[in-house]
Amino acid sequence: MGFVQEMEQARRMVEARLLEFFIDEGLQTAMRYSLLAGGKRIRPVLAMKFCEAAGGTMEEALDFGCGVEMLHTYSLIHDDLPCMDNDDLRRGKPTCHKVYGECVATLAGDALQAAAFQTVLTAGGNWHHDGAARAACILAEAAGVQGMCGGQYWDTLGDGQPHTEAELTAINDKKTGALLRAACMMGVIAASSHRVVEDNCIVAARDYATNLGLAFQIRDDMLDVIGNAAEFGKPIGSDVSNEKSTYVTLLGLETCEHRVLDYTQKAKDALESGAWRGSTEFLQKLADSLAQRMN
Amino acid sequence: MGFVQEMEQARRMVEARLLEFFIDEGLQTAMRYSLLAGGKRIRPVLAMKFCEAAGGTMEEALDFGCGVEMLHTYSLIHDDLPCMDNDDLRRGKPTCHKVYGECVATLAGDALQAAAFQTVLTAGGNWHHDGAARAACILAEAAGVQGMCGGQYWDTLGDGQPHTEAELTAINDKKTGALLRAACMMGVIAASSHRVVEDNCIVAARDYATNLGLAFQIRDDMLDVIGNAAEFGKPIGSDVSNEKSTYVTLLGLETCEHRVLDYTQKAKDALESGAWRGSTEFLQKLADSLAQRMN
Structure with a gap:
């Protein structure tokens, strides 16, 4: 199976599972609307593929992945609110x-x-399981003030516009990186519930995610300039019209392209430090594919 | 030690522990502002006293209680937002x-x-502990669409104003009751980490909380009419001026007073079905004290 087919297979598993969580009634209707609005499902796919790499099955990490996707979706809903980014389209x-x-x-x-x-x-219907508690703990840390919420705070307020690449990277590492790290590490933990998994796999997952996250964010800033609105799914040029400081405004397009390739290579290199039972080929191809994405 | 002293002792433990969680910087400053704004700390005190009743120590349930209080505080912050209740004072x-x-x-x-x-x-620094996972799971269910968020949804929107006592009770049981139930049950679970605790204690904690929650909410509606703004901590008569359907508008003050006493008695009766290792005296007095509260 090629990379595109493998990606599609994993995504379809996620979509099918997400459909099962809420019904079309009351508040759940709004939750479903955003949760089932598509998207790349990168976080659950990462969890599932890291579980495979660590010797597990995609199934074993499916609910961890869906949990991360719910958390990601909540953050998008709140980020879009009028008091935050005030976005009409997602x-x-x-x-x-x-x-x-x-x-x-x-x-x-x-x-x-x-x-x-x-x-x-409650993943796997087995809440009294060490792995679930450990995974939830990683998720909570990634979601909170040391992670996603903290990043969003510094992004929208903090000391005003970030001015250096280092500042922007620190913000993005919390805002986007933290949850990607959680997804990848939780995938490895999902595998550890039925077999021994080396600690170096957790570390490798963490470092892969950190670099993937930075490449992802820089590519996102690039797409705000070079992208196509219909394909990208949001208006092009919104960063410029909002006078937002981005990697493109700080470094220019060409340097951004180098940075994306650089971080992508570091992500792939990070995989080599883990003693994997399964293959990391998909994870390497995923990093390459995100570096070239147009949406 | 009398009831008031015992309450004050437990509250002081909570205040001291809550002080340790966040620093005065960035987003944490706003989190601290609301978390440390006082309040009765009923939820953590309930968790600690149920832990004692089940044979444990207050310490053992302190972090579970603080977690519930953080969740409660977040719900107050969001409820007060302009797009929700739009309140200026808390x-x-x-x-x-x-x-x-x-x-x-x-x-x-x-x-x-x-x-x-x-x-x-991470309560007790021991995240790979069944009890913590079980407690977090109870908290998640109480906080979500089947509990607090669902109750808030039906309260602020839903099908418009609730019209019967049963409808109002269903909403309040989710909005207020769910988190009180979680606090009480989590207290019992905290005790179970170091000793055997009978299942009937969990059931008793749940039923106590359900009835306490309803008594609490009816008393709250009464205080909106008979209370003193300075003592109550929020404006008096806001329900009437918001044309909100409350227990007082539905039943009148006198019937409300009967209902409060009724639910309080049911809460105390519920305690009797548990095989407790410790005393439930404080919990009984707490129910009585909340029935008569002026703030």
């Missing part, structure tokens, strides 16, 4: 608050965060 | 968004929810 569709109003969107995000932890802690 | 102080703005208040709430789970899962 993945080419009206944002949650545009459809259901601010109050429901806030609550839908809040409930998705709780659902994320519930999903991870 | 516990006699300006609400979080009044001080830090909507964006930071939203993020502070989000980060407190994540911190709640992190705190429960």
